[in-house]
Amino acid sequence: xxxxxxxxxxxxxxxxxxxxxxxxxxxxxxxxxxxxxxxxxxxxxxxxxxxxxxxxxxxxxxxxxxxxxxxxxxxxxxxxxxxxxxxxxxxxxxxxxxxxxxxxxxxxxxxxxxxxxxxxxxxxxxxxxxxxxxxxxxxxxxxxxxxxxxxxxxxxxxxxxxxxxxxxxxxxxxxxxxxxxxxxxxxxxxxxxxxxxxxxxxxxxxxxxxxxxxxxxxxxxxxxxxxxxxxxxxxxxxxxxxxxxxxxxxxxxxxxxxxxxxxxxxxxxxxxxxxxxxxxxxxxxxxxxxxxxxxxxxxxxxxxxxxxxxxxxxxxxxxxxxxxxxxxxxxxxxxxxxxxxxxxxxxxxxxxxx
Amino acid sequence: xxxxxxxxxxxxxxxxxxxxxxxxxxxxxxxxxxxxxxxxxxxxxxxxxxxxxxxxxxxxxxxxxxxxxxxxxxxxxxxxxxxxxxxxxxxxxxxxxxxxxxxxxxxxxxxxxxxxxxxxxxxxxxxxxxxxxxxxxxxxxxxxxxxxxxxxxxxxxxxxxxxxxxxxxxxxxxxxxxxxxxxxxxxxxxxxxxxxxxxxxxxxxxxxxxxxxxxxxxxxxxxxxxxxxxxxxxxxxxxxxxxxxxxxxxxxxxxxxxxxxxxxxxxxxxxxxxxxxxxxxxxxxxxxxxxxxxxxxxxxxxxxxxxxxxxxxxxxxxxxxxxxxxxxxxxxxxxxxxxxxxxxxxxxxxxxxx
Numbered sequence: 001x002x003x004x005x006x007x008x009x010x011x012x013x014x015x016x017x018x019x020x021x022x023x024x025x026x027x028x029x030x031x032x033x034x035x036x037x038x039x040x041x042x043x044x045x046x047x048x049x050x051x052x053x054x055x056x057x058x059x060x061x062x063x064x065x066x067x068x069x070x071x072x073x074x075x076x077x078x079x080x081x082x083x084x085x086x087x088x089x090x091x092x093x094x095x096x097x098x099x100x101x102x103x104x105x106x107x108x109x110x111x112x113x114x115x116x117x118x119x120x121x122x123x124x125x126x127x128x129x130x131x132x133x134x135x136x137x138x139x140x141x142x143x144x145x146x147x148x149x150x151x152x153x154x155x156x157x158x159x160x161x162x163x164x165x166x167x168x169x170x171x172x173x174x175x176x177x178x179x180x181x182x183x184x185x186x187x188x189x190x191x192x193x194x195x196x197x198x199x200x201x202x203x204x205x206x207x208x209x210x211x212x213x214x215x216x217x218x219x220x221x222x223x224x225x226x227x228x229x230x231x232x233x234x235x236x237x238x239x240x241x242x243x244x245x246x247x248x249x250x251x252x253x254x255x256x257x258x259x260x261x262x263x264x265x266x267x268x269x270x271x272x273x274x275x276x277x278x279x280x281x282x283x284x285x286x287x288x289x290x291x292x293x294x295x296x297x298x299x300x301x302x303x304x305x306x307x308x309x310x311x312x313x314x315x316x317x318x319x320x321x322x323x324x325x326x327x328x329x330x331x332x333x334x335x336x337x338x339x340x341x342x343x344x345x346x347x348x349x350x351x352x353x354x
Numbered sequence: 355x356x357x358x359x360x361x362x363x364x365x366x367x368x369x370x371x372x373x374x375x376x377x378x379x380x381x382x383x384x385x386x387x388x389x390x391x392x393x394x395x396x397x398x399x400x401x402x403x404x405x406x407x408x409x410x411x412x413x414x415x416x417x418x419x420x421x422x423x424x425x426x427x428x429x430x431x432x433x434x435x436x437x438x439x440x441x442x443x444x445x446x447x448x449x450x451x452x453x454x455x456x457x458x459x460x461x462x463x464x465x466x467x468x469x470x471x472x473x474x475x476x477x478x479x480x481x482x483x484x485x486x487x488x489x490x491x492x493x494x495x496x497x498x499x500x501x502x503x504x505x506x507x508x509x510x511x512x513x514x515x516x517x518x519x520x521x522x523x524x525x526x527x528x529x530x531x532x533x534x535x536x537x538x539x540x541x542x543x544x545x546x547x548x549x550x551x552x553x554x555x556x557x558x559x560x561x562x563x564x565x566x567x568x569x570x571x572x573x574x575x576x577x578x579x580x581x582x583x584x585x586x587x588x589x590x591x592x593x594x595x596x597x598x599x600x601x602x603x604x605x606x607x608x609x610x611x612x613x614x615x616x617x618x619x620x621x622x623x624x625x626x627x628x629x630x631x632x633x634x635x636x637x638x639x640x641x642x643x644x645x646x647x648x649x650x651x652x653x654x655x656x657x658x659x660x661x662x663x664x665x666x667x668x669x670x671x672x673x674x675x676x677x678x679x680x681x682x683x684x685x686x687x688x689x690x691x692x693x694x695x696x697x698x699x700x701x702x703x704x705x706x707x708x
Contacts, residue, residue: 165649165684172653212605215625215647215680217664251566253608254627271569273608293569295519299526310571326569330519 021349022070027328102158132200143201212251271326375703376424381682456512486554497555566605625680
């Protein structure tokens with residue numbers, strides 16, 4: 001394995017000293033980049049792009065050519081696991097992801113296989129290996145998965161949802177069926193992320209996009225509990241390094257103490273949570289990742305720099321901050337503004353690490 | 355004016371002793387009730403129902419016939435003010451509210467009139483007077499408005515939105531234009547709510563449905579600041595009683611201290627915030643309203659009662675709790691389960707007031 005030339009990201013996740021605050025952007029390989037759109041049109045549809053290791057590698061590296069990013073993230077979809085379970089993932093124009101076979105009954109859950117990630121999701125592992133090779137130690141590679149709860153919302157609703165009515169009916173009406181589904185998903189995610197780590201992922205992030213629609217006790221019972229199982233089941237040392245784990249629950253700012261108690265290394269913050277108070281609450285236990293409103297990229301360079309400065313001031317001096325947006329970059333973001341953002345983080349953060 | 359036979363709701367909002375915890379449900383007059391659907395089909399479309407005082411009164415009273423509720427709420431739409439400003443509100447099938455003339459530019463904002471609520475929104479005041487008369491002092495009547503920020507999201511986006519891209523572009527790119535719009539809306543809401551109070555509303559609630567998509571400083575600058583202006587501009591004593599003000603920011607649980615500092619009497623809580631810790635934070639300053647997940651009504655009677663008990667235990671003994679759902683009741687909720695909920699609040703809360 002090539003030595004890592006830039007390990008700021010991994011060091012910050014472990015709350016070790018760095019020269020400047022590392023930064024990456026959720027969804028940094030994506031539609032806001034014309035070169036991404038070009039590669040995607042070569043691939044055909046989105047899933048074909050995910051399943052082609054060379055092209056997935058190409059789009060993963062594209063933002064690194066433009067911006068001074070401190071990490072790359074595997075280009076893939078969060079719904080690869082349910083697809084491998086046989087639900088028939090497809091993307092309807094303007095509707096987002098859909099499943100041909102939603103999961104609704106006890107029998108549906110009982111019939112679901114736990115995928116063997118090395119075999120059934122080999123295209124993801126091929127992509128990880130290809131990207132890792134192409135990176136040549138430039139920056140670390142992040143692997144990822146959706147959380148069991150978040151995957152379950154799509155599987156039970158049959159796609160995206162505004163009110164999560166179907167899965168909430170299951171949660172309140174047949175909680176044991178939902179737990180059986182979440183158990184299978186937790187096992188699947190553990191294997192999936194461990195295979196990504198073996199294939200070369202140097203950190204992993206669990207995206208709990210929809211944990212924030214639950215009450216606190218239901219978040220603990222139906223989302224966090226399963227993320228904790230995953231954290232405890234992951235390979236934590238690989239290639240002589242710690243493999244840090246980031247948990248990101250959107251709208252989860254009220255639950256940081258609970259998240260910190262799972263054994264994860266870092267909590268992702270959306271932009272609704274102030275990073276200063278967040279650090280005061282859990283900064284002695286975990287690192288924090290975030291958290292500029294992606295919409296701030298719609299502002300001027302001066303506005304973006306001011307917002308970066310505000311967040312750096314909020315976190316303050318010392319270790320344990322990975323800068324990021326609080327959610328994926330918007331598809332109509334101006335790449336020039338993304339560059340202003342990334343450069344501002346490095347430039348303005350130096351005094352905080354002096 | 356007839357004397358008020360049940361003032362539990364008003365007393366709880368002012369943190370005065372009550373015999374049992376008062377309860378009402380957001381969107382309690384609505385599509386989950388077959389008698390509502392019958393009245394609505396008489397009226398034609400939704401806006402015609404809002405504009406017909408007799409029918410609006412009829413649907414307002416319907417849930418009181420079924421359930422032992424401690425308050426009635428004016429049946430109306432949150433977008434009456436932008437409609438009165440001339441934006442042309444209409445409801446597209448399956449899409450929710452839309453405006454024919456969205457507000458996008460400095461000139462659009464400058465051209466907007468501040469409606470004279472007594473004249474331009476007389477149909478709302480007629481409805482308030484009619485309902486108040488029909489209630490005959492049975493329970494208090496709640497008036498309401500959308501918050502300036504929430505109204506602005508619909509006006510600028512032109513309808514509902516998933517990512518609030520257009521108004522966020524205005525916020526980060528032309529904040530002064532957005533402030534001018536919010537200023538006009540705050541003036542409009544003050545007049546609108548004061549006219550409702552004069553017409554007979556005995557408490558008012560401001561629905562800030564979308565404040566929770568903002569960062570903390572932007573929530574303060576673009577939503578809370580304007581709600582505070584409204585609170586300070588409202589008639590607070592009428593008919594010899596205090597007129598309490600409830601602020602409800604969905605996903606605003608992290609900002610309760612800020613909300614409590616506006617001078618409002620009560621904060622509405624969604625179900626993601628635990629009411630016990632919320633009370634510990636602000637319960638010496640304001641009352642709290644909420645906060646069962648509306649989806650809990652999908653569960654069994656036993657599940658619903660357990661959830662009510664859990665929330666009552668969370669708040670604990672003493673004054674200042676109005677029970678409610680954490681959001682509007684779902685259109686496919688079972689009315690029999692709503693009855694279980696309302697009855698459970700009264701039955702199970704008595705020991706907390708002994």
